[in-house]
Amino acid sequence: MPHQSLTRFALLAAWSCSLVAQAPPPGFEAVDHEVELGVLPGQLRFDQEELAVAPGSKVKLTLVNIDAMQHNFVLCERGESVAAKVAAATLQLGAKASEMHYVPELDEVLASTKAIFLDQRDTIWFRAPKIPGDYPYVCTLPGHSFTMKGIMRVGAVASKRAKVPISNLRYRVFRGKWSELPDFSQLTPFREGDIDAGMLELGPLGERQNYGAVFTGSIELAESGEHTFFLNSDDGTRAFIDDQEVVAYDGVHGAAKEQRGQVFLAAGAHQLRLEFFQGGGGQVLDFAYAGPDGKRRDLSTRRRAPPRVTPIAVVDDAVVMRVHVEGAGARTVAVGLPGGMNYAFDAERCAVQFGWAGAFLDVSPDRDGRGGRPCKTLGLRFGVGDVGFPLRGVGGARDAVRPARFRGYRVAGAPTFGVEWGGLPLTWSIAPAPSGVGLSYTFAFEEPLSEALLFVIDPRGLALSSSLGEVTDGRLAVPAGSQQFQVTVRNLEDVR
Amino acid sequence: MIRASLLLTAVCGSPVALCAQQPAVIPDGYRVETIETPAGRAFGVGGMSFAADGALFISTREGQLWTLRGGQWRLFADGLHEPLGVYVDPKTQQVFCVQRGELTELIDEDGDGSADLFRSVCATWGLTDNYHEYAYGLVRDGDGNFYGTLNTSLSWPGWAGSDKWDFARVHDCKMGRAAKYRGWSFRITPDGVFEPWSSGLRSPAGVGLGPGGELLCTDNQGDWVATSCLHVMERGDFHGHPSSLTDAPGYLGKDLNSISVERYGELRREPAVWFPHGDLANSPGEPILDETGGRFGPFVGQLFCGDQTRSNVFRVVLEQVGGRYQGCAINFIDHLQTGVVRARFARDGSLWVGQTGRGWGSRGPARFGLQRVVWDGRTIPFELSHVTAAKDGFVVHFTRPADRGRALEPGRYRVKRWRYKHFPGYGSPKLDLSDVAVARVQLASQGRAARLQMALEPGYVYELNVDVTAADGSALANRVAWYTLHALPE
Numbered sequence: 001m002p003h004q005s006l007t008r009f010a011l012l013a014a015w016s017c018s019l020v021a022q023a024p025p026p027g028f029e030a031v032d033h034e035v036e037l038g039v040l041p042g043q044l045r046f047d048q049e050e051l052a053v054a055p056g057s058k059v060k061l062t063l064v065n066i067d068a069m070q071h072n073f074v075l076c077e078r079g080e081s082v083a084a085k086v087a088a089a090t091l092q093l094g095a096k097a098s099e100m101h102y103v104p105e106l107d108e109v110l111a112s113t114k115a116i117f118l119d120q121r122d123t124i125w126f127r128a129p130k131i132p133g134d135y136p137y138v139c140t141l142p143g144h145s146f147t148m149k150g151i152m153r154v155g156a157v158a159s160k161r162a163k164v165p166i167s168n169l170r171y172r173v174f175r176g177k178w179s180e181l182p183d184f185s186q187l188t189p190f191r192e193g194d195i196d197a198g199m200l201e202l203g204p205l206g207e208r209q210n211y212g213a214v215f216t217g218s219i220e221l222a223e224s225g226e227h228t229f230f231l232n233s234d235d236g237t238r239a240f241i242d243d244q245e246v247v248a249y250d251g252v253h254g255a256a257k258e259q260r261g262q263v264f265l266a267a268g269a270h271q272l273r274l275e276f277f278q279g280g281g282g283q284v285l286d287f288a289y290a291g292p293d294g295k296r297r298d299l300s301t302r303r304r305a306p307p308r309v310t311p312i313a314v315v316d317d318a319v320v321m322r323v324h325v326e327g328a329g330a331r332t333v334a335v336g337l338p339g340g341m342n343y344a345f346d347a348e349r350c351a352v353q354f355g356w357a358g359a360f361l362d363v364s365p366d367r368d369g370r371g372g373r374p375c376k377t378l379g380l381r382f383g384v385g386d387v388g389f390p391l392r393g394v395g396g397a398r399d400a401v402r403p404a405r406f407r408g409y410r411v412a413g414a415p416t417f418g419v420e421w422g423g424l425p426l427t428w429s430i431a432p433a434p435s436g437v438g439l440s441y442t443f444a445f446e447e448p449l450s451e452a453l454l455f456v457i458d459p460r461g462l463a464l465s466s467s468l469g470e471v472t473d474g475r476l477a478v479p480a481g482s483q484q485f486q487v488t489v490r491n492l493e494d495v496r
Numbered sequence: 497m498i499r500a501s502l503l504l505t506a507v508c509g510s511p512v513a514l515c516a517q518q519p520a521v522i523p524d525g526y527r528v529e530t531i532e533t534p535a536g537r538a539f540g541v542g543g544m545s546f547a548a549d550g551a552l553f554i555s556t557r558e559g560q561l562w563t564l565r566g567g568q569w570r571l572f573a574d575g576l577h578e579p580l581g582v583y584v585d586p587k588t589q590q591v592f593c594v595q596r597g598e599l600t601e602l603i604d605e606d607g608d609g610s611a612d613l614f615r616s617v618c619a620t621w622g623l624t625d626n627y628h629e630y631a632y633g634l635v636r637d638g639d640g641n642f643y644g645t646l647n648t649s650l651s652w653p654g655w656a657g658s659d660k661w662d663f664a665r666v667h668d669c670k671m672g673r674a675a676k677y678r679g680w681s682f683r684i685t686p687d688g689v690f691e692p693w694s695s696g697l698r699s700p701a702g703v704g705l706g707p708g709g710e711l712l713c714t715d716n717q718g719d720w721v722a723t724s725c726l727h728v729m730e731r732g733d734f735h736g737h738p739s740s741l742t743d744a745p746g747y748l749g750k751d752l753n754s755i756s757v758e759r760y761g762e763l764r765r766e767p768a769v770w771f772p773h774g775d776l777a778n779s780p781g782e783p784i785l786d787e788t789g790g791r792f793g794p795f796v797g798q799l800f801c802g803d804q805t806r807s808n809v810f811r812v813v814l815e816q817v818g819g820r821y822q823g824c825a826i827n828f829i830d831h832l833q834t835g836v837v838r839a840r841f842a843r844d845g846s847l848w849v850g851q852t853g854r855g856w857g858s859r860g861p862a863r864f865g866l867q868r869v870v871w872d873g874r875t876i877p878f879e880l881s882h883v884t885a886a887k888d889g890f891v892v893h894f895t896r897p898a899d900r901g902r903a904l905e906p907g908r909y910r911v912k913r914w915r916y917k918h919f920p921g922y923g924s925p926k927l928d929l930s931d932v933a934v935a936r937v938q939l940a941s942q943g944r945a946a947r948l949q950m951a952l953e954p955g956y957v958y959e960l961n962v963d964v965t966a967a968d969g970s971a972l973a974n975r976v977a978w979y980t981l982h983a984l985p986e
Contacts (some may be wrong), residue, residue, distance in 0.1 A: 062974070321559065322577035322595060330623040330675075331597040347619070351914030365657075367538065367558060372578060372596075373629030373657035408600070408615040418615075 024060065025367075028125040030410040032057035033157075038194050038206070039139075039270020041067045042311030042341065043378055043434040044359035046139070046205065050152035053128040055156045062123040063113045064108075064191055068313050071103055071144065075137045075152060087145035100139045108443045115141060119190060129154050139450040146437075147379055148357035157303035165200025165299055166272060169217035171195060176275050177210045180250045181236050184214050188453075195393040200300035202285050212277040219299070224266045225292030234275065234284040241265065242274040255284035272299075310364040311378060312339055320415050323373040328353050332373070335415055336360030341432035342379060343439055350389040352417045352430065355491075356381045357437050374459060382437055383489040385458035385474065391421055391443070392454040393409070394477075399454055438463075438490030447481050451477040455487060463490040507836050518943035519914060521808075521830035523973040525875025530833065531866040533847075534562060534569040538579060541850025542863040543582035543634065544840045547589060552693035552842075552868070555579035557592050557852060561602065562608070564982040572751065573602050581633030581644060581703070594633040594644050599684055621646055621682065621691035622675025622980045626662040628699075629678060632782075635703050635711065640686035642743055643693065648739055649674035666738040666752045666760075669719035671698055672709070679740025681713060682728050685752040696735030696764060697727070697753060701837060703781025703803070706814060707797045710821070716778040717773045720760075722924030723914030724777045725767030726801075726812055728821045733917050736764035736918060761918040768821035769812055769980045770916065770957050771803075773923055776978060778805035779856060781837030783812060784847075791845025793871040794895045800828065801851055801923040802836025807860035809836055809849060809869070813882035818983035824883040827974040832867060877964035883977045887985050888932075889949040892977070897943030897967045906934040908959040909948055943967060954981050 025032075032054060038047035046427040053059050063073045076082045089104035090097065101115040129135060139148040172189035176182065195204055200215055207213075207391020217408065219241075229247045231237055235253040238248040240245065247261030276285055287300040312319055314336035321334045328334075329346040332353070336342045343355040349403040365373035393400030402422030410416045418430040429442045443455075459474035467478050467486040478485055519528055531541040540557035547553060551565040553572065561573040577595040578820040584591050591611070598619040602611035623629055623823050626649040633644030650656040651672035653667045664673035672680055681693040681700065699716035711729045720737040727735050734741065740759050741747040769779035776853050783799040790796055799812040814823040821883045826892065835858035838850035847869040854863055881893040892909075900907055911934055914926035936949040946964070958979045965971055 169902065319575065321575040322597070323559070324625040324627075329626050331619060347616070366578075370627060371557065372630075374625050406616050408612045408613065410605075412612055 011093060017442050022123045024125050026089045028058055028060065030058070031060040031125065033059045033128075036064060037061060037073060038064045038191065039067045039071055040309070040311075042069075042313035043137075043309060043362075044069075044144050044146070044148045045140050046073075046137075046148060046150050051150065051152045053152060053154055055128060055154050057129040057157075058125065059122060059128050060125050061111075061113070061138070062121055063116060064121045064192065065116045065118060068118055069144075070115050070117050070141055071139045071148070071320065072103065072141065072285050073105055073110040073113045073124075073137055074109055074140050075095050075135060077110060078131075078133045078135055079108075082108050083138045083145060083149060087138055088141050090140040091142060100143075100161045104140075107485060110135065112168045113348055119164050130252050143338075143432075146340055164196075164201070164418075165297065166198045166215075166217035166219055169303055171194045171205060171216075172214045173205050173207060174214075175210065176212060176277075177279065178212065178236075179252055179279070179457065181238055181277055182212060184212060184275060187212075189214075197301070199298070200285055200287050201302075202276075202278075202283055205279070208283070209280045210277070213233050215272070215274045216275070217272050219272050219289075219293060220269050221267050223286070223292050225264065226262055227265045227292075229261045230258055230286070230288045230290075230296070232256075232286040234282050235279050236277050237285065237287075238275045239276075239287065241270050243271070244275070252279050253384075254282065255286065266349050279309075298316070308364050308368060309357060309362045310367055312336065312361050312363055314340075314342075314360045318411070319360060320409065320411055321361065321363070322347075323361070323363060324372070326374040326376055328374075333409065333415075333417075334361055335430065336358065337414060337430075337432050338349055339432050340437065340455040341437075342376075342377065343384070343430060345417060346432070347406040349491050350406050350417070350420065350421075350428075352384050352439065352441075354381050356386055381393050382493075383461060384489050384491075385440060385460065385462050387456055387474075389419065389421060390455050390457055392456055393422070393480075394452050394454055398455060404448070408431070433488050433490050436463075436490045437484070438488060440486060442484065442486050448467045448481045448483045449478065450480060452480045453482075455485075457487075457489065461491060461493050464488070465490075502572050513776075517833075519831045521779065521827065521973055523828070523877035524970065525872045525877050526829070527870055527872070528829065528832065529662075529868050529870060531564075531868060533864070533866055533878060538864060539866070540852035540854050541579040541838050541866060542578065542852070543580075543593060544838045544848065544850045544868070545582045545584045545634075546840055546842060547584040548586045550843060551584075551592060552848065553584050554839075554850060555582040556864075557854065561593060562591050563613070570609050572604070572609065573614070575896040576600070576824055576836055578630065580701075583634040585636065585637050585641070585751070586744060591688075592634060592636075592642065594631045594642075596629060597621075597630055599634075599644075599688075610619075617642075618684045618688040618690050619985060621677040624649065624658060624674045626650055626656045626658040626660050626674045628656065628671070629675065629701075630701070632701055632713075633703055633842040634704055642684040643681065643703055643711055645681045645697055645703055646677055646679065646700075648672060648679040648697070648698050648737060664742045664752060666755075667757060668719075669737075669739065669920040670922060671737065671739060673739040673742050677740070677743050679737055681711070692743065693731055693927050694727075694729045694733035694735060696733070696737050696739040697740065697777075698737040700727070702780060702801070704797065704799070706782035706783075707785060709761075710814075712768075712783050712799075713769070713771050714783060715747055715941055716779045717923045718919050720846075720918065720923050723773040724771040724823075725834075726769045726771070726783060726799075726802075728768045728814075731736075731763075733765045734763050735767070736760065753925060757919055761881065764918065766982060767980070769813060769823050769825055770812070770978070771825050772926075772957065772959070775959075775976070776806075776810055776827060776851060777801070777803040779803060779835075782839065784839045784841065786841065788841050791871070791873070792841065792847060794870075794876050794879075798882065799838055800847060802832075802851075802857060804835035804852065805858055806830070806838050807832045807835050807851075807853075807858050811837065811845070811882075815884055817885055817985050820982045821886070822980050822982045824976045824977045824979040826880050826882070832860050833865050834858050834862035842868070858904060869934075874976070878968075878970040878972060879974060880962060880972065880977050883960060883979050885952070885979065885985055886983060887952075889947065889952065890958065890979060891940075892946045892960060892962060893941075893962075894944050894946070894966075898939070898946065898967045899967050899969070900939060900943055901945065903939055903964045904937050904945050906937050906948075908963040909934045909937065909946075911948070912961075913953075913956040914960045915956045926957075950982055952981060954983055956981055
């Protein structure tokens with residue numbers, strides 16, 4: 001691998017409160033690329049999974065965290081498994097991980113932000129690699145890198161912008177619950193960004209309820225004369241040209257009646273500002289104008305809303321949910337463990353059906369409309385060799401299957417399932433595997449076993465280890481007298 | 497017959513918040529208060545139960561179980577599978593809920609106010625990922641047996657949200673049976689043994705006990721259900737929706753499509769009381785008995801029931817005639833903030849109504865909520881208390897004396913009748929709709945009862961629209977009673 005001549009900035013020591021503006025290092029007062037990278041709450045994903053910069057260009061990147069979980073941004077050297085190597089190295093940092101912002105000291109790390117909490121932002125300045133190529137970036141908080149990743153493409157970047165209806169269109173988003181438009185100048189935005197397409201749109205704001213937004217930009221008018229502005233919205237809006245109000249539709253309402261405002265404007269560029277707020281329910285923003293020629297020109301676009309996702313975040317404690325899950329049994333207990341490992345336990349068969357690495361569940365199929373539909377797993381699925389309840393009796397000609405009955409579960413740390421197997425009560429706790437992608441099972445009996453048993457599993461694609469020695473061909477002898485044993489099931493292949 | 501377990505309820509502390517907006521229709525002396533639900537949480541009420549200490553337990557469609565104690569909400573359990581019934585045992589304080597796939601006991605082992613152990617009591621019935629396979633409850637009798645009902649599976653292609661939909665559709669009906677015991681009511685013994693109880697249900701969204709300890713449930717209008725109704729459920733009953741017969745002894749392996757529509761009509765036990773669709777109820781929830789001893793006004797011993805679509809609460813009064821249950825239904829409060837599916841009386845006599853408007857349209861605009869109806873303890877509203885059948889007409893019972901002059905005019909009682917057909921279509925029109933002339937009116941009980949003479953015929957629903965005022969001039973808040981007549985008294 002050629003030596004990378006990239007300058008790695010250790011970044012300013014003043015890593016302070018996120019809302020205090022950070023100052024660029026010398027030479028970066030003006031940059032070539034300004035990137036604001038957000039996260040999708042509860043989904044362990046960045047809001048942009050592809051970035052493009054020119055080779056050797058100056059980049060200003062701000063990570064904005066609106067998630068309950070802590071996140072960082074780590075730009076890595078090119079290479080297929082480099083990001084995975086960096087993430088794995090993070091797990092070795094141990095107690096120092098937090099103060100190092102979960103960034104290992106590796107040559108493969110090209111740039112990184114702090115690990116920041118909810119409503120914090122962190123800006124870094126760096127020079128993009130000079131060698132064109134695809135450079136992966138990840139969040140290296142434990143368990144996040146499975147799905148929280150993207151590619152920074154270093155290469156030719158189209159810099160010339162097509163002429164757009166509103167140039168330099170920028171938005172700022174505010175949180176709050178209002179019945180009419182507030183004085184946004186007194187409020188602090190929690191998020192801002194650009195809309196390169198130059199059309200007003202609510203989609204990029206990524207919000208559904210109780211928020212406000214201020215759009216700014218400029219419009220170019222062809223002729224001097226009377227201009228009419230058309231505004232319809234759900235909920236309230238007010239539009240200004242050169243700080244003069246031209247039309248308003250304030251208050252909480254549906255997009256019931258288009259409002260009009262007329263104003264005499266000279267030809268040329270004018271500053272546009274549009275204020276908007278949304279309470280609950282539907283949200284609409286339609287804005288257009290007509291010049292002296294009477295031709296109506298749209299300044300907004302309504303795109304299909306992105307599919308609604310209602311993620312359940314796993315933060316400090318395991319989350320246990322009984323819902324339908326795609327591809328799982330009807331009596332599934334879905335469990336999200338801290339650290340990005342999740343699994344589906346089938347309470348009908350007393351078996352782990354599959355696991356997934358990354359974020360936990362999108363429960364919108366269960367909660368929207370009539371609900372009750374199978375929820376989506378948000379991470380990458382992996383097999384766990386499901387053969388039903390995995391204990392067998394020995395002594396007969398064949399492994400003896402005995403009926404397993406689900407008795408319930410206890411929630412305290414990782415959940416523990418109670419199973420009555422052929423009359424024998426036992427508990428089965430499931431934790432993340434100590435390393436890699438997988439799960440660690442602990443079976444415990446109330447008394448030492450009076451007979452020898454077998455633990456069985458479909459070993460294909462799995463690395464298996466146990467407290468009782470080697471698991472051979474998916475079989476592990478559990479001797480009489482045992483009262484507890486562990487089996488760790490790790491996935492060998494890349495997760496599907 | 498089932499003995500009702502003792503209902504010991506108490507006020508669960510002062511309400512979290514009140515709101516003065518009153519519904520459009522409400523009898524004098526009653527007011528509605530809106531209870532603030534946990535902040536920031538979707539709170540579609542699925543089950544309600546008061547504990548002996550007065551704490552209110554509410555399970556939500558979103559899978560949570562909350563307690564309201566001393567005016568404070570606390571999350572007792574989370575991650576439950578759409579629990580549509582909760583029961584807090586008044587003697588043992590044990591907490592049970594019915595999830596889609598399981599009757600579960602929720603145990604707070606360390607006493608910190610939230611459950612740690614989720615004990616599976618029974619999970620014997622069939623369940624698929626067909627979204628309509630709800631399990632409703634929860635009633636317990638004096639012997640510790642639980643009762644609940646299991647919804648049929650949706651059998652509209654593309655609507656079920658599942659590949660499991662085309663099962664046991666009988667005569668092309670819209671609901672079927674994708675798994676065992678869909679469309680049944682059940683009993684679960686204290687040691688967790690599942691016993692199928694009665695069959696033929698469609699969407700039986702509420703279970704309750706009647707004044708005589710009868711096991712009751714409502715059902716929602718749809719295929720094979722002419723209009724929403726109240727069933728009395730005795731062991732072995734078949735209530736009319738055939739898909740569930742797949743699991744009935746005597747029908748195992750039988751082609752249910754080989755049995756005629758008419759034959760199913762003969763086999764069924766008809767509902768005790770019909771609730772006319774569009775007039776009174778479109779999707780009723782659970783019936784709850786007024787056992788307040790008068791602290792909720794003059795309707796002691798009557799049943800109160802809410803409706804998800806119409807966002808109202810209505811009353812049902814049963815009587816037994818010729819060994820059959822029948823009776824009347826009368827609206828009570830209309831236009832609440834959203835659909836009503838659950839209700840419970842608190843120990844102070846107020847009626848708490850649990851609400852959800854999600855998924856099916858509801859007249860009230862809110863998405864979910866909790867309200868309580870309070871009686872002022874003094875005002876007897878002028879209302880139709882109930883209607884009873886006589887050999888040659890009906891007796892309309894008022895809550896207090898009616899104006900004699902008006903009450904004696906036959907023209908002030910407009911009576912219509914119609915019947916419903918039992919068929920696989922989605923709801924029945926009103927058949928043979930006709931006016932019934934009131935020949936004569938006599939007053940009894942010092943003007944508190946009007947005896948209407950008219951020709952009666954069993955098998956019809958009678959609508960009685962009463963334009964009478966009280967002796968003091970007060971108007972009726974609800975003028976209409978619907979009486980389901982199965983049999984005439986001797």
